[in-house]
Amino acid sequence: MGNRGMEELIPLVNKLQDAFSAIGQNANLDLPQIAVVGGQSAGKSSVLENFVGKDFLPRGSGIVTRRPLVLQLINCPTEYAEFLQCKGKKFTDFDEVRQEIEAETDRLTGQNKGISPVPINLRVYSPNVLNLTLVDLPGMTKVPVGDQPPDIEHQIRDMLMQFVTKENCLLLAVSPANSDLANSDALKIAKEVDPQGLRTIGVITKLDLMDEGTDAREILENKLLPLRRGYVGVVNRSQKDIDGKKDIGAAMAAERKFFLTHPSYRHLADRMGTPYLQKVLNQQLTNHIRDTLPGLRNKLQSQLLSIEKEVEEYKNFRPDDPSRKTKALLQMVQQFAVDFEKRIEGSGDQIDTYELSGGARINRIFHERFPFELVKMEFDEKELRKEISYAIKNIHGIRTGLFTPDMAFETIVKRQIAKIKEPCQKCVDMVISELVNTVRQCTKKVEHGLLTGKYAALHVKVALETIVVLGWLGIDARTWNARGYRRTSAWTSGDHGTTRGSLQGLYCANKTVCWINSENCLVCVVVVVISR
Template sequence: MTTATPEGLGDALIPVVNKLQDIFSQASLDFKLDLPQVVVIGSQSSGKSSVLESLVGRDFLPRGSEICTRRPLILQLVKLQQGNGAHAPQAEEWGEFLHLQGKKFHDFDKIRAEIQEETARLSGFNKGVSDKPIRLKIHSPHVLTMTLVDLPGLAKVPVGDQPGDIQARIRTMVFEYIRHPTCIILAVSPANADLVNSDALEMARQADPQGTRTIGVLTKLDIMDRGTEATAMLRNEVVPLRLGHIGVVNRSQHDINTQRSMAEACAGEAAFFEEHPAYLEVASQCGTPALARALNRILVDHIRAVLPHIRGRLEDALSRRVVELQVYGHTPPGHTSAQRGALLLQLLDAYAVRYSEMLEGRSEALPVSELAGGARIRHIFQDIFHQGLSSLNPSSELSEEDVRTAIKNTAGVKGTLMLPDAPFELLVRRAISRLLTPALQCKEFVHSELLRIAGQCAPPDIARFPSLQTHLVEAVEEYINTGAAPAERMIKDLVACEVSHINTDHSAFIGGSRAIAVVMERRQQAAGHRDADRDVSPSRDDHSRPPSSIGDLGEGPEAHSNGGRVPIIRNRPRGPVMDTHQAHTAARQGLKGMEPDLLYSPEELMEPARTLQQRNSPHHHQGAQRMASPGPSAVQRHPGTPQSGWFSTLFKGGPEARADYGPASELHQPPYTLRVRDSVSEQESVQVAVTRLLVESYYDIVRAGLQDSVPKAIMHFLVLFVQRGLQQHLIRTLYREELFGEMMQEREDIAAKRASCLAVMGALREALATLDTIPQTLASRINTPHKLSHDGRLLAGQGDSQPLHQMAAYGALPQRSHSYKNLGRAARMAVAALAACTLSDSDCPAPAPFGSSCMQGA
């Protein structure tokens, strides 16, 4: 079965990556894509450029004793297919720069000159460094398809016009390339220096601490000190790397000066590893051909691993750019009034539609992480307004004293015998009036939400036109405010209607008779609980109080049942009682000089029977005489009472009144602020409890009605008013020809951003189309092994079995070579030739005898 070799996969995959690099290398694009590539790093004069030239098989890079690479060089090697047979025409080689597309350089000396000139354009002629890359593509049948990046050498001392921080700048530039996980690091280190001090390996470890994507290259093996060798380093024993180390022998400066050809240099490299006894067992893993195969295989595996991720990034980036383009608009607004008017009408209609969709919950822009649009308005109605009204309790702000005061005030001078209606209506109107504030707050909340929605539903295209945005905001806010005023009037009218007429005939209203029955039942239950407690605890000292005393009502915890609606009546100590004779005597003496507490004793009014019994007793007359003879403090005026004026004189009694009635008959004047007594009669207690129950019953009816009617009023007069009429209002307000020129004026940066976004979208679509060609390309690329020509460069061959150079690349040949390490020189040369051969034993047309060199495959 025919399978694709790593070189065949490289011929299919690496050109795809190279094309992606060309697509996204355009200066006008603001999108960058991290693609798999091999980055060559090393210290200055470590042999980086020589390694690249050996891989290409051509002398084309600038050279010198000082820094030569001053800008990153992205080198794309593209393998050309060569015809089969001895008489097949040789494929030509050429180079092409991305900044000079379409111009082919067949003379590699001119390629070197163009590199120097392009470097000088940005970096100057005096050792300056720039991070702007030069892109060079070389087409040749003698290379394996791959992408290499040559970076400036890691220098430490500035020269020429280099800045003082040249070391930090170069290291920053190098790290920016090698930090990406898609990058393969080719760390070049000279073998004649201590490997643990290698600048290249030190930088590689910063970006790749585990060493999973770093491959080491040892140069200058041929000029190591006599008696030293790098076998341990090549065996990956000194500085272990997952991808290992490969040794190469490049041309020396003397070879360059004497113009030694690359073919001779490759042959000399092969002879060095074949003849050097220390490197025989690792010879198959050394040399430029082995390095080329390893780089090709590693790069292909890396590309296959990251291609799905690359496709995902391209698709995500394209989706984001499509959304971004909607903000900039697909086309300019146009120059004629008709074109601008048509676009304006389209935008206004789109805004109104999006607003309605947000209210109805049909918008595609609604978030999934929070409530938005109409859902927030419903939340205001149900969870804020409805629950807020339900939590209001009229009894919490309606004290017993308030109810008693209302009952007495509404009775006037006549007093009350039965349950009056006036205090109930007074109190319930006041409770209903307090519902107006939360109802208006609900309207304000909905008003704010409508404005919030107005800022969320604008079409992306509107952002292009600042003037249109301003006019649109003003028009929408004006229309929403127009609907807010009728909604507020309707809410006030709803509350006013409830206050104006108290409908006691409502079916849900408890009514007076039922209220009295409920109150009396509660009082009987409370009395029963007190009797039970008295039976259980007979030791309590209760014989001093009459068992039927009104003060017993409401004592104990039972008084607080039913929400505290059972009134509490407290006992007060008995005080002096004034009989009829003393009262007339006081009246004759004048209304002055008496303390209010002596005149308004609660016990006097609550127990008239006791007063009548004591009226004829001698002790009673003695007490009256003592009360009628006040001490010095009795003549003090009550605080807050007017002290002068004819009205105060008339009220208190002047000197003449004191002379007529005598100082012993002076009454206490009423306080300036008069409140109800602390003590409560049984009739008052029942009236208070019934009145509170009636207020609560009717308040619940009104509250339930407002919970239903207020949201309806807001929906009708505000929400639906805005939703149904916004489109016509916008057209009537903004669609005017005299405003077309002002409102449809784009921002200055929109046109440039639209062009950039369209360019990136085009590049992304082209990149995705390029990735779509990979399956067809792989299907057409089957096993096409390679072999070495006599001058040391790779040639194309044929065969279906796995070539030996692939076995060397995968580590199968060192053991084979190791088994012959004790043979003589001729045998070792034969083994080395066999290891370098690309043909299988069965396909070899002229197998050489053992001990001689194979001239077919090597």
């Protein structure tokens, strides 16, 4: 690919970003991009403003960046900015750019410091920038501010994870040098999602604010916490400089002087500073887009074919066609049953590796929880022997018996089996609860997939009806359990090893009595085994 073609890669991805943002699909596409992460007051905003050469980002205490900002820098002779939500409007006053970011943020999140994962797309044209696209993410925080919810830390983390876990996303990890870099929020999250350091670019800010006698030389030389793409040090304007409206150009000159004169950094001066960082990011992003372009193209073509197929189905679409309604209903029930069965059998395509789910939890109830409940039952062998003795004597009456009467054994066994009524009831309740949870897990697919996206209400209705059926089956199981001790003689008079076969026989006899009339219905299998 020639130089001209390489230069067009970043603008090409910018167009894709804008297109998918406009239709609300940005989060579902793994576009090559650079996400800026760091703790509050790490200097992220200053780094981005230095790239542009203008003050345009909101500032203040607490969380300032409350929505992802997709910042697209375009090299152009004329200097202005555009927002995706303000089509056709050019901003030449960058104070107005800041006001628009604040207004657009408040429009979606309110003024109570709430956050939202919906990005703001800002494009800046300037002769002073290189082609570059960055996603500025909210700074990591631990303490709620104002009316923020108590779990704000987890909300921000979840939002960051939506971006940084994608394989095509490079990480610009911004860390202040005047704090312990080993505990840097940015480097921690980078280490978590990129343990080999292949996607992470380190940026060390506030080098001029380190304690006297200390420096970050080993970090910048990539020796202490090595990253494949290395580190770049920058010196931003201080809060005093910002309040005093210090010109960014003057700040860049001061940054250059700092690296040239500092004894620990002057041997690295040609690889430090904001201009070098911008150049590195331009090269890294361009190369990254080039490397990921074939896979991205294949994915987009696959999505295009899928959408074209769906559009083709709508050509002869008649919403009131009874046959279409029937077909949709049958497809929904069938898909729901298949998904439910996979979750129970453990053969689904998305196996949970963090906790037990579906059939595994039911299996644990039968093989761990139920035996545990039985073990907890009080059993006094001495008292039992006394009861057996009394039962035998009472059955013999005035006669002296030569043989132990079966009736004595059956009477004692019935009483003992009656004691397991409560553990059995508890087992039924736990299994029904797990089945209901499995149904609810199936309903989470409403937000995904073509079929469920079209007929969300139908999907929910099927789930609710299934839960109702499970409730009735649970009542049947509890009713049978309450009468179970009366059938004890049938279970104790023959071969004691046939219990499992008897249950299987009961399943086979009942497999056609099913809520969806399916011979392989897992609801029928599990509940019949419980209730019989």
